[in-house]
Amino acid sequence: MKNQSPYYKAIGKEVEVFEQTYASKIPFLLKGPTGTGKSRFIEFIAHKLNKKLITISCHEETSSTDLIGRYIIKGAETVWLDGPLTTAVKEGAIIYLDEIAEARPDVIVAIHSLTDHRRELFIDKLGETIKAHEDFMLVASFNPGYQKGFKELKPSTRQRFIAVSFAYPKATLEAEILVNETGIDANTAKKLVNIATKIRNLTELGLTETVSTRLLVDAAKLIHNGLPKRLSVEVAIVEPLTDDLEVIEALKDLCNLMI
Template sequence: MTTIPTGQTFNVAATFGVNAKPGLEVHGFADDAHPQIPVRQPYVFRPELLRDVLAYLHAANGDGLFLTGPTGSGKTSLICQIAARLNYPVQTVTCHGRLELNALIGQFVLINGSTRFVHGPLSVAARDGHLLILNESDLMDPSELAGLNDILEGQPLVIAENGGEVIQPHPQFRVFATGNTAGSGDRSGLYQGTLRQNLAFMDRFRVISVGYPDADTEKQVVLAAAPKLPLDIIDKMLRVAEDIRRLFLGSSEGEPELTLTMSTRTLVRWATLSLTFKGAPNVFEYALTQALTARAEPEQQEAIHRIAADIFGDYWQATP
């Protein structure tokens, strides 16, 4: 028998550090000790994305919420950091081509010599009012994901394998899915293994696009992650990231010149590694290699380092 957690309302402006209407509140939970509440970390919320997620948490209306965008743009961290501030427990699953629906619902497991049915992340989230996050959902077999159609609409989850157990979805149960594509397949060739998803499944989702933050927001993100890094160094890192992304995206007239990009996640990694290896020779180049360019083709690694050296100037050989 599970205990239904006590609800609590949170002031949006104070909770998320954004400008919001006075008195605007959002529902969450009072218990902040649940082991599956994400760890709260410094985070800069983009108001338009925060608005869309909070609107979904307030009223799902039979929908899931699909977040699509390039790698490292902050799709999962957005959900988790909102959940951390609202004391929402989260069940997270990283999807792949061999993941089956039964693994999400539950399965029989041998425990101390006897077989017991262990509920999976979908069952636990639906029963207890948690958030279910299906990361990289476009890597999963669409025929398996289609098994979620009914529960997304609020229908009970019937577990035939466990004697026909019926789980009525908790009012606060929500389903999020993330993907580098929007379920229509990958035309860029950059995201190997992604699959075109079932139209009926995708039709049950609201879809929001999560791009890389604007320069001012991204600067705050990097500063929050590496507060001891000088501002002029952060500005130069942002300029390097901007140039790499421009060459990665290409133009309408030409093909992209780079096959990898600097995500916000990679940018933060570069900044924090620069502090980790503070005092080492050529620290910014060394940190950039670990953060990004060690996985680049030699010609592209050289091109990226040349961009960074031009932007950093004398700092390229200096220490932070």
């Protein structure tokens, strides 16, 4: 039985663009702030194309060895163990390198030959070069707005990808997502989206990241489960955004008026 498709509401032409990018065997870069549906999109599209998806959350310790593979000791022997990237290259899966800019520089070096016309992976520890399977695709995400430890992607890396920006959906679509994701009523969904729109426009608060669709979904879930609306908004939207007590108070007042 084919399992159910993850729910994803298209915001623009990202589905068509991805399908053409896949057919053209070009890597794909998802750009955008936290909670804008990047991960959900890739789960949805992998399901739609009926491809296996391997996701790696990159962090500052992620090295090429983690992705490509390593020798491990098994009893009296050392055996080679393929890493997730090597597995994806061999099996023709989609590999999703989430937050690729966070990874160590050797990861970027390792993917360069995979992300141009060569489509091959060099496994230095084995002295082997493997050609990518027909169906293999490399997808990466990147949050250009990260404040702390801001990391950029080099042009020589960026320009190997087709890139699509993910942003917050327009109000009607976002409300529809809340209803679909949580079962909340349309009226409350609309109010939550109005709160988000208001806070997103309050640039003077100096928030580093603003209300994401994810936070709205969380608030909607709490409300749908019976937690009072004001409390839900406070703990799901206001508190995760900032630790500045004055800003918290100001946002709470604003939300109380709007929910």
